Amino acid sequence: MGNLPSAADLRSGDRRALAKCITLVESKRPADRNLANQLIEDILPDTGRSYRVGISGVPGVGKSTFIESFGLHLIAQGKKVAVLAVDPSSPVAGGSILGDKTRMPELSRTLDAFIRPSPSSGIMGGIAQRTRETILLCEAAGYDVLLIETVGVGQSEVAVHGMVDFFLMLMVPNAGDELQGIKRGITELVDTIVINKADGESLGQARQAKAYYQSAFNLLRGGEEGWKPRVMTCSALERTNLEDVWQMIEEYFDWLGQEGRLADKRRQQNLLWLHKLVNLEIDQYLKTSERLKGAYPELETRVNAGLMTPFRAAREIIEMIFPD
Ligand SMILES: Nc1nc2c(ncn2[C@@H]2O[C@H](COP(=O)(O)OP(=O)(O)OP(=O)(O)O)[C@@H](O)[C@H]2O)c(=O)[nH]1
Ligand SMILES: [Mg+2]
Known part of the structure; x- marks a missing residue:
């Protein structure tokens, strides 16, 4: 790679420098790996201060639309927002996430946003291999909120859960159908369910779904200590209730910041990362x-x-x- 950007270029907030650094950490060439490792070491002191938010949901639930609207909402409050994708790259998963930026037309034109499409690393093992490093790079480049998108297909959700602070699951208003899908695994993974498309004729259904999910949470996680997942509704299309969603996320981070919870969480994630890295390095x-x-x-x-x-x-x- 010619013209390698330095940690200083990255800190200056230059989006092209950030993009180049990400390409470097995604590279599989051994020489690039050494440079990438050095770069990550250099920037580590500048990392860890962003809100790392995972966003998941089945194809068509409105992830791209939500990220566009929510991202713009945050930018209007003076935040810098980076959007990353973790693509399971599986032929069965269907629907590519962030394959193009056309689903986020306004956000991709905004200077305070950085959108990184998922790496096209092919079948298996493409899951989030280097997303952790990419998170750190975005933090060093000064992004306050990182939205990390994945489709709702098990494996990639678990991977994303292991690298974010807050996990948001988008759902559609059909409570009847969707309730079948609310398996214990999912309720353990998520910190909130946001029912999207709460607009027009779906408004009533969305309210019903909200009640269903909330009682499912109370049932399955009622006795647990800690953060009580909340269920909300919003319309990504009409851009309603986005501030409520943000308020909840802020509340969560206030809670996470107390009693060393954030440090604990990141320590656990670091251990997980260590194990993954060893496997990854051996594999490569x-x-x-x-x-x-x-x-x-x-x-x-x-x-x-x-x-x-x-x-x-x-x-x-x-x-x-x-x-x-
Ligand atoms: N009525 C309504 N439609 C919405 C809303 N959000 C998204 N949609 C529509 O739902 C469809 C799918 O939205 P996307 O944002 O592309 O969904 P996605 O989850 O990113 O889908 P994949 O990328 O295929 O996984 C589009 O036609 C959107 O316009 C909403 O809040 N209300
Ligand atoms: Mg999409």
């Missing part, structure tokens, strides 16, 4: 190491052909990595 080493490049696909082929057990193949790979 397997694919790029001159010594192993040929051996790995060879073993895959043999396992695939039923000529070798996965256990045996895994053993061989580990012995190749650690010859002693």
Whole structure:
């Protein structure tokens, strides 16, 4: 990569510098990795001060519209907003998130917004590999609120949950259908459910859905200590109730800031990150190491052909990595 931006360029708030830095941390070239690691070390003191907000929901729920409206609402209050996407890149998931910026026409033209489409890293393993580093880069570049979008398909939600402070789930007003989907896993993951499209003829349904979800939360998480997830309604299209949603998020961060909760949460997430990084580095080493490049696909082929057990193949790979 030519003309590598420095930590100082990043701090100056230059959006092009930020984009270049993100490209660097997403690069799989070993030489770039070293530079990226150095850059992250350099900027670490400037990180950690933003609101990291995850936004999820099934395709069509209105994530892009919500982020456009909500982002503009925050910018009108003087905030700088960065939008990142964690794309499971899975053929079954369908619908690409942030594939284009056309769904956020106003936001993408605003100087106080930075929108980063999801990396096109292909199948599997594309999940949020470097989103954590990207979060840190955005913080060093002075963004106050980070909106991290993902589609509602399990794996990527868990990944995003592990890197944000607050997790917002968008839902549509059909309580009857949606209630089926409110599995215990989801209620444990989210800090709020916001029922979008609470406008026009759906207004009544949205209110009903709100009552349903709130009672589901009370039922499933009523006895727990800590933050009590709240259910709200809004219309991303008509831009109503957005301030209420923001007030709730602020309230959450006030709560999180007390009794060392934020530090605790980030410490736990750092441990998770450490484990992920080790796995990721080993995985990339397997694919790029001159010594192993040929051996790995060879073993895959043999396992695939039923000529070798996965256990045996895994053993061989580990012995190749650690010859002693
Ligand atoms: N009535 C109404 N329609 C909305 C609202 N928000 C979004 N929509 C519409 O719902 C459709 C889907 O909205 P998107 O914002 O693209 O939804 P998404 O969740 O980003 O969808 P994917 O990117 O496919 O996952 C669009 O036609 C929007 O105009 C809302 O608050 N009210
Ligand atoms: Mg979208």
